[in-house]
Amino acid sequence: MENVTSVKTFILLGFSNAPHWQILFFVIFLCIYIATVLGNLLIIVLINVDSALSTPMYFFLRNLSFLEICYTSVTIPKLLDNILARDKTISLHACATQMYFFLFFGATECCLLAFMAYDRYVAICNPLCYPVIMRKSVCVQLAALSWTCGSLVAVGHTTFIFTLPFCDSNVINHFFCEIQPVLKLVCGDTYWNEIQIIGAAAFVILMPFMLILLSYFHIIATILRMKSAKSQQKAFSTCSSHLIVVSLFYGTAIFIYIRPKSSYSLNVDKLLSLFYSVITPILNPIIYSLRNKDVKKALKRTVLKLMSSK
Ligand SMILES: *[C@@H]1O[C@H](CO)[C@@H](O)[C@H](O)[C@H]1NC(C)=O
Numbered sequence: 001m002e003n004v005t006s007v008k009t010f011i012l013l014g015f016s017n018a019p020h021w022q023i024l025f026f027v028i029f030l031c032i033y034i035a036t037v038l039g040n041l042l043i044i045v046l047i048n049v050d051s052a053l054s055t056p057m058y059f060f061l062r063n064l065s066f067l068e069i070c071y072t073s074v075t076i077p078k079l080l081d082n083i084l085a086r087d088k089t090i091s092l093h094a095c096a097t098q099m100y101f102f103l104f105f106g107a108t109e110c111c112l113l114a115f116m117a118y119d120r121y122v123a124i125c126n127p128l129c130y131p132v133i134m135r136k137s138v139c140v141q142l143a144a145l146s147w148t149c150g151s152l153v154a155v156g157h158t159t160f161i162f163t164l165p166f167c168d169s170n171v172i173n174h175f176f177c178e179i180q181p182v183l184k185l186v187c188g189d190t191y192w193n194e195i196q197i198i199g200a201a202a203f204v205i206l207m208p209f210m211l212i213l214l215s216y217f218h219i220i221a222t223i224l225r226m227k228s229a230k231s232q233q234k235a236f237s238t239c240s241s242h243l244i245v246v247s248l249f250y251g252t253a254i255f256i257y258i259r260p261k262s263s264y265s266l267n268v269d270k271l272l273s274l275f276y277s278v279i280t281p282i283l284n285p286i287i288y289s290l291r292n293k294d295v296k297k298a299l300k301r302t303v304l305k306l307m308s309s310k
Contacts, residue, residue: 108150114208201257
């Protein structure tokens with residue numbers, strides 16, 4: 001225990017291993033952040049004002065859009081600040097807070113996406129029971145369950161990691177306070193923490209992912225039995241784009257969280273974690289909503305209404 005120091009600040013390296021690209025990175029991440037916030041805000045506003053979008057699916061989508069705004073706001077603004085700042089330090093408390101909220105929103109998203117897939121499964125495979133199964137109260141409870149699950153995961157991980165002693169090094173080779181790079185700075189044996197991370201990840205990442213795959217398996221089987229080729233094609237194009245985003249999100253998360261610490265390669269991990277922390281939040285509104293005909297119609301109606309009221 002002799003080289004245990006009381007580390008009070010960490011240094012977030014971000015992408016400073018590519019010093020000539022900093023301005024470009026700044027512009028790209030700024031654009032992505034603005035697009036993510038505006039795209040998701042647009043969806044929330046549309047779902048609120050257009051009465052045609054008051055089905056359970058849009059209740060979940062609005063919740064997802066709200067969640068994506070929160071989720072990206074945890075990492076990207078700090079990353080932008082970090083690119084510009086000379087001083088790349090982050091206090092222990094700020095780091096713990098960032099990790100808490102990142103895990104909170106991330107785990108919530110894992111659960112919410114699964115309930116959204118389940119919602120589609122019931123709507124397509126069991127349309128007669130759909131209004132009964134997906135009552136308003138059930139939707140609210142499922143969404144609340146996602147948020148609760150996310151907060152439990154976040155509290156658990158963050159308190160366990162930040163009560164451990166940190167050693168001399170305080171350099172985090174990542175663009176935010178992600179679990180593995182912080183765990184790497186902990187003194188001594190972190191075997192049980194790793195087991196815990198893998199266990200929790202299996203619970204909040206693998207289980208929802210399985211549920212999603214199962215839902216889409218049934219959905220695709222139902223689509224294949226449809227009579228008209230046109231409705232088949234439409235359903236397929238929706239499903240395949242959902243599956244691509246979902247696989248990108250869960251696939252990279254599974255790769256990052258479910259493996260032993262000895263195999264951490266922080267430079268590769270940093271790039272891979274861009275997929276679940278930055279790229280899927282901007283893809284989700286595009287894939288789930290803006291490609292959707294009902295949303296496009298609602299957008300047109302709302303714009304016309306706004307123009308005629310002027
Ligand atoms: C998301 O769902 C939770 C839990 O049901 C609810 O409290 C919250 O208001 C919802 N947010 C949005 C933007 O729909």
